[in-house]
Amino acid sequence: MRKPIAVRKVLIVRPDALGDIILTLPLLMALKKNRPQVEVYYLCSSYTAPLLLAHPAVSGIIVDNYYKSRKHSDYWALLAQLKQHHFDVSIHCYNELDHAVMTWIAGIPIRIGDRLKVGPNFFYNHTIPQRFRDFFCHELDLNMQLLAP
DSSP: OOOOOOOOEEEEEOOSOHHHHHTTHHHHHHHHHHOTTOEEEEEEOTTTHHHHHTOTTOOEEEEOSHHHHOOHHHHHHHHHHHHHHTOSEEEESSOOHHHHHHHHHTTOSEEEEETTSTTGGGGOSEEEOOOTTOTTSOHHHHHHHTTOO
């Protein structure tokens, strides 16, 4: 039986649009309510960073230049930053292969993401089936489901 990991630092992966970031804020608040000692960081774009930096529950941000540029140099620079932070958990609200592989290579022990997204799901070790085509389930609720593990 594996020894449970003491969760100190969590990374929320959402490098795209402002509205999508806003839909992750309830997840952030629920996480902080249940584990107030945990430091929560965001992997985000440069234009969403000011919103997150102003939020009292956010410990820090990592700006994802790779998301727009798709340059190998930006990928490796971002990977190096992830390794330096020694995150315990990554929660993937943005489920793309590049970012799933990146958190795996960075050695983040707990990687949570969408079981139904073929490709990235192979790099998550905790998965939740997220049905984005279910019109009766809001994306905010799908984000909250990622806290189950």
